[in-house]
Amino acid sequence: MELTALAVTFFVTLLIGLPIYAVMGSSVLVYFLLSGVNPITIPHRAFAGIDVFVLMAVPFFMLAGNLMNAGGTTRRLVTLAEAMVGWVRGGLAHVNVVVSMLFAGISGSAAADTAAVGSIMIKSMKERGYSTEFATSVTVSSSLIGPIIPPSIILIVYAVVAGVSVNALFLAGIVPGILLGLAQMVLIAVYAWRLGFGKGERFALKRFLLALADGLIPLGMPAIILGGIFSGFFTPTEAAAVACLYALLVGLFIYRELKLRDLPRIVLESARTTGSALIIVAIAAPLSWILTKEQVPAMVTAAIQTVSDNPVVTLLLINLMLLVLGAFMEMIAALIILVPILLPVVVGMGMDPVHFGIVVAINLTIGMITPPVGISLFIGATIGRISPERLAWANMPFLIVSILVLLIITFLPGVVMFLPDLYGR
Template sequence: MTYAMFAVFIINLLLGVPLFVCMLLAAAVGFLFIDPGLFMNTLPQRFFGGMDVFSLMAIPLFILAGNLMNNSGMTPRLIRLANTLVGHFRGGLGHVNVVAGVFFAGVNGSAAADASALSTLLVPAMEKEGYSRKFAAGLTAGSSLIGPIIPPSIFMILYSSLTNTSVGDLFLAGVIPGFILAMAFLLMNAVHAHRHNLAPSGKRATLSELLAAVSGAATALVAPVIIVAGIVFGLVSPTESGALLALYVIVAGLAQRNLSLARLWAAFTETARLTACIYAIIASASVLNWLLSYTQVAAQFAELLHPFMHSPTLLLFVISGVIFLCGMFMEEVSVLMLLTPMIAPVALAAGIDPVHLGLIFTLNVTIALITPPMGACLFIVASISKLDIVEMFTGILPFIAVALVVLALLIIFPSLTLWLPSVFH
C-alpha cells in the first residue's frame, strides 16, 4: 500500500498536478487498500478538520499585513534606511540587500514575499554597481531565508499548531539565529566585494540623513514590536497579534495617503490566493497524516530514527537530512505538515527541546526554498532578475552551503536558540 501511494504521489507530481491534489490522490489509493468505505466518510472529515484549527487563523492575517506593507510604500523606505546604515561600506548594495532582508523579516514572515520585493528593487541596482547578476540574484535569494526565521514566521505558527509549542517562545528562538544568518551573508558579501574591488553605493550618512531615514521607516519598524511584544508578554494571542498588525498597517497607510483603495484590494486578493493555497495543502496533509498514522506507517518511520536516540545532536543531524531531502522535491508547508507529526514524538522522547526542534525544522524547510530543483524562491528571483535558471542554480550553491553551516552551529549549540526564550521565563 505504501509503495502504491508513493508511486501515485510521485507520478502526479512529475506530471505537474497541484501538490494538494497529489496528496489527496495518494490518500485515496491508501483508503482503497485498507477500507473503501472510509473514503467517503473519513476523507472529507479530515480534510476540513485539518483547517479547523484556531491558531492557523494567524496565517492569513500575517500574510495580509505583509501584502499591505508592500502595497503601502513601506518597502522602499526600509531599503532607504538599510542604505543609510550600511551603504557606505565596500559592496554597499549587497549589505543593503541583507539588512533589508532583516527589516522585511520583522514584517511578513514570508521568504517568497521578501525574495520578490528584494529582487525587483535591488538586483538591477546591484548589477549597475558592478555585481554579476548571478551573485546579486544568489544573495537576494539567500537574504530571503531570514524572513521566516526572525519573527513573525508562518512556518513557526504551523509547527506550533502541530506540537502545541508556545508561538512566543518560537518567535524569540528565531531572533539570534536570524541575525547569525544575516551576519554570515554580510561576511560573504564583504569578501566578494573585496575580491572584485566593488565600491560603496554612497557616502556615509550624516546624522540628519540617518534620522530622516529612521523617521521615514518608523511606521514599518513598529510592526515587529506589535507582533513580538504582544505575544511574548501575553497581551494578545498570535491571531490577535496578526489582526492588530493588519489593522495598524491599514490605518497607517491610509493616514499617510500611501495606501489607495486599489492597492488595498490588491493586498486582499493576493492574501486570499496565498491563503487558499496554504490551507489546501494543510487540509490535504491532514488527510495523509491520519492515513499514515492509521496504517502504522508513521510508527514504522519513527522506528528508523530510534538507533540515533542516544545522541540528541546526532538525531537532529539525521532529522535535518530527512527534512532537507524532502524539501528539495516538495513544497515546504507540506514537508512541515507531513514530517512534524512523525518526527516530533521521537525527538521529544530523545530529550530535544520542542522549541529547539521547531527552529531546526523552520530553518531546514526555509533552506529548501532556495535549494534546487524545486526551491520556490529560486524561480521567483530568477524570473524577476531575468536570469537563466541553470545559472541561478549554480549561483545559489555557496549561499546554501553557508546556510547549512549556520544550521549545523544551531544543532551543536542549542543555547543559540534557547537562550532568549529562557530570559523571558
Template sequence: MVIAVLLISLLLLIASGTPVAFALLLASLLAILIDGGVPGLVMLHSMLGGMNSFPLLSIPFFVFAGALMNSAGITQRIFDFTNALVGWLRGGLGHVNVGASIFFAGMSGAAVADAGGLGAIEVKAMRDQGYDAGFAVGLTAASSTIGPIIPPSLPLIIYAVMSSSSIGKLFAAGVIPGLLMALSLMLMVAWYAKKRRYPKDHGFSVSRCASTFKRAFLSLMTPVLIIGGILFGLFTATEAAIAASAYALCLGGVVYRTLNVKTLLKVSIETIETTSIIMLIIGAAAVFSWVLTTQHITTDFTQWMLAFTDNKVTILLLMTLILFIVGCFMETIAAITILTPVLLPIAVSLGIDPLHFGVMMVLNLMIGLLTPPVGMVLYVLSRVTDVPFETCARATLPFLVPLLIVLMLVTFIPALTTWLPSVLYP
C-alpha cells in the same frame, strides 16, 4: 501494501507535476480505497479537522500585512534607511540587502514575500551600481530565507499547530538563528567585496541616517508592535497578525496615502489566493498524516530509526539529510505538516526540545527553497528580475555555504534556540 501504495503514488504524482495538495489527497484517497475498512467521510473529516485550528487564522492576516507593505511603498522606505545605515561599508548594497531582509522579516514572515517585494528593489539597485547580476540575485535569494526564521514566521506557526507548541516561544527561538544567518551572509558579502574590489557606495552620513529613519520610523514599528505585543501579553500571535494588518492598512491608506481602492482590491485577491493554497495544502497534509498514523507508519519509523542507531548526533544528521532532501522537492508547508508527526516523536525520545527541533526543521526547509527543482524563491526572483532560472540557481550556490554552517550550529548547539524562550517565558 497500503504503505507502499501511499508513498509510491505520492512520489509519482509529484514527479508528474501534480500540485502538492492534490498529490497528497489523491495518494491518501487511493490508500484509503485499497485499505477498504475506512469510510470515505473520514477523509473529509480529517481534512476539515486539519484546517480547523484557531492559530491558523493568523496566516491570512500576516499574508495580508506583508502584501500591504509591498504595495504601499513601505519596503522602499526600509531599503532607503538600511542603505543609509550600512551602505557605507565596502560592498555596501550587499550589506543593505541583508539588513533590509532583517527588518522586513519582522513584517511578512515569508521568504517568497521578501523575495517578491524587496527582491526587485534590491537587485535593481545593485545592478544599477555595477554589481554582478549573479551576486545580486544569489544574495537576495539567500537573504530572503531570514524572513521565516525571525518572527513572525508562517512556517513556525504551521509547526506550532502540528506540534502543539507555543507560537510565542517558537518566535523567540527563531531570533538568534535568524540574526546568525544575517551575520554569516554579511561576512560572505565582505569576503566577496574584498575579492572583487567592490567600492563603497557612499560615505557615512548622520543626517542621511536621521532623515531616512524619520521616513521609515512608522514602518519599522511594525515588528515592534507584533513582537512587543506578544511578549507583553497584549495579544496572542493570531491577534498580533490582525493588529499588523490594521497597522499596515493605516500606514498605507491614511499616513502615507499610497494605497487606493484598486491596490487594496488587488492585495486582497492575492491574500485570498495565497491563503487558499496554504489552507488546501494543510488540509490535504492532515489527511495524509492521518493515513500515516492509522497505518502505524510514524510509530514503525521511530522504532526503526532508534533501532538503527541511538546516537543523538547520528540521528540529528539523518533527520537533517531527510529534511534537506524533502525541501528540495516539496513545498515548505506541506513538508512541515507531513514530517512533523513522523520526526518529532524521534526528536522528543532523544530529549530534543520541540522548539529546537522546530527551528532546525524550518531553517533546513528554507534552504530547500533555494535549490531546484522546486526552489520557489528562485522562481519568484527569476520572474521579478528577468534573470533566467538557471542563472539564479547557479548564483545562489555559494550563498548556501554560510546558511549550511548556521544550520549545523543551530542543530548541534540547542542553546541558540532555547536560551531566549527560557528568558522571555520563565
C-alpha cells in the same frame, strides 16, 4: 498493502507534476478506498485539520505584508538600510541582507521577501556595477531570513502540528534569523574585499537620522506584533489582525501611497496565497492520521536507530532528509508530513520541540532557494532575468554558509533556546 499503495500513488503523482495538494489528496483517497474506510470521512478530517484558531493568523499576516508592501514600506526600509550599512565596502549587498532582516518582521514569507526586496535591490545593485548573478543570489539567499525572524507563517503551522507555543517559537527564531543575516554579510564582506567592488558613500549621521525617522512607522508593525504577543496583550491571531489595521491606516492616511482601488487586488492576492497554503494543511490532516494509524513514526525511529544510536549522527541524518525533501516538496506540505514522523525521534533523544521547530524551519526554507522546486529561486531568476540554473550555481557559496549556520543551530541549542528560556516561554 494500503500503505504501499499510498506511497506509490504519492510518488507517481508527484513525478507527473500534479500540485502537491492533489498528490496528497489522491494518495489519501487510494488508502481509504483500499482499506474500506468510508471516504466521506476525508473532508471531516480535513476540516478538523484547519479548525484551529491560531491558523487564522496566516491570512492576516499575509494580508498585512501585502498592504505594507503596497503602501511604500519596502522602499523606506531600503533607504533606512542603506543609511545604516551602505557606506561600507560591498554596501549595497549588505543593504540587501539588512532589508530582508527588517522585512522579515513584516511578511514572514521567503517568497514575499524575494519579490518585494528583489524588485528594488536587484536593479539597484546592477546599476552600481554588481554582476547579475551576485545581485540576484544575495537577494534570494537573504530571503531565507523571512520565515525565521518572527512573525513567521511556517512557525505558526509548526506550532499547530507539534502542539507547542507560538510565542516560544517566535522568541526562538530571533537569534537564528539574525545569525543567518550576519553570516551572509560576512561572506559578502569577503567577496567585496577580494574583488574590490561596492564601495559606498561615507556614513552621514543626518542621512541616517532622517531615514530612521521615515522608517520608524514601518518598524512599528513588528514592534506592535511582537510586543503585544510577548506581553500577553493579545494572541498571535489578534496580533495579525491588528497588523492588518495598522498597515491599512499607514498606507491610506500616513504615506497615502495605498489607494482604495488597490484593496480588491491586494485582498484577492492574499486570499489566493492563503488558500494555496491552507488547502495543503487541510489535506495533510487525513494523511497525518493515516501515518499515525500505520505507526510510521515508530518504523522511522527504528530505521534510524538501526543506522546509529548516536544523537549526532541521527541529527545529521534528519537534517539531510529535511534538506533533500525540502528541495522537492512545498515547504508547508513537507513540514506537515515529516514533523509527526520525526518529532518522536528527536524528543526521545532529549531535543526540545521548540528547538526542533527552528531546525525544521531553516532546513525547509533552504529548500526555497534550491532546485528543482525552490519558489524563491524562480522568483529571483525571473526578476533578475537570469536562468534558474545559473542562479543556483552562483548561489552555492551562500547555500554553504546557510547550511553551516543550520549545523550551529542544530548542535548548539542554547543559541535557539536562549530567549524562550529567558522569558520563561
